[in-house]
Amino acid sequence: MSKTTPLGNLPYPQPTDLADIPVHLQSLAEAVDGRTVLRFADAATRDARVTSPVAGMVAWLDNPGRLFHYAAGHWAQVTPAPVLRANYDGGSTVSTTYTETLSDALGDPMATAFTAPVSGKVIVTVGAYMFATAAAGAPGIPVCYMAANIRQGTTVTLAAADERAASAGGPTRASATTQFLVTGLTPGGAYTATPCYRASAATTTANYDNRFVRVDPA
Structure with missing residues (x-):
């Protein structure tokens, strides 16, 4: 034998x-x-x-x-690659709740597909060139916010929130970006990360240009 x-x-x-x-x-x-x-x-x-x-x-x-x-x-x-999507067409919003589509912008919503790695974790980065038509709120309070919704299929598994948002102040143009960790994903599952935007007050217009979203396996 x-x-x-x-x-x-x-x-x-x-x-x-x-x-x-x-x-x-x-x-x-x-x-x-x-x-x-x-x-x-x-x-x-x-x-x-x-x-x-x-x-x-x-x-x-x-x-x-x-x-x-x-x-x-x-x-x-074996070596998962990051996923990057950029949109150089500018747009704006007066919405005080997060929206995935900007006015006068082409290519929205920027739903960016990715596959969850074995770890079930990814790092999402969003950023843009932001400015507002006027200051709003107390000094130091951001006017423009940019975050992201994470979906599996049509189900939002992690909704956009200010604590995971890039933000900028009033009329002064600024380049802003942020990163946040997403956990609990199903390994091998198909997901999307979609940038979304909001203004801090309906009396001002939040503007965005040179927008991007990137998803890195963690």
């Missing part, structure tokens, strides 16, 4: 085994097969071939030309 190596559990024959070299080589090849870097044309081909993946498997996909590993019940990029 063949024995196995102590670390990789790879089979090898014993002196008492039948001298059937093809069978022994086949046993070794099948044991090694799932431990190599697998190569497939795309995810559909991989999933059709690897019907019962196990944690630690590694596969290269020609499309999109990236390396994936199997962990936490799904295939994930």
Whole structure:
């Protein structure tokens, strides 16, 4: 009866085994097969071939030309890449509640798709060039706010809030940005991060230009 190596559990024959070299080589090849870097044309081909993946498997996909590993019940990029979306078309709002669409702006809402990493955590960064038509509120109180809604499908899992917003004061133009950590995401789940905006008072107009949102795996 063949024995196995102590670390990789790879089979090898014993002196008492039948001298059937093809069978022994086949046993070794099948044991090694799932431990190599697998190569497939795309995810559909991989999933059709690897019907019962196990944690630690590694596969290269020609499309999109990236390396994936199997962990936490799904295939994930070995080195997840950040997702960035920018919009250089300016717009404005007088809404005092968060809105995802600015007046006179093209390309809104800026829903930015990302896949949750194995950790279930991402860092979201939003920023813009902001200014208001007039100051509002007490001195030092921001007039322009920019945050983001996080959705899984159509469900908002983390709503925009001032404590996670980039903000700027009155008529003086300012470049503002902020980062915040999002946790509790489903590994491999499809999500979107959508920038949203509000003014601190309906009597002033909050303006935004050179807007961007970036999502980094954490």
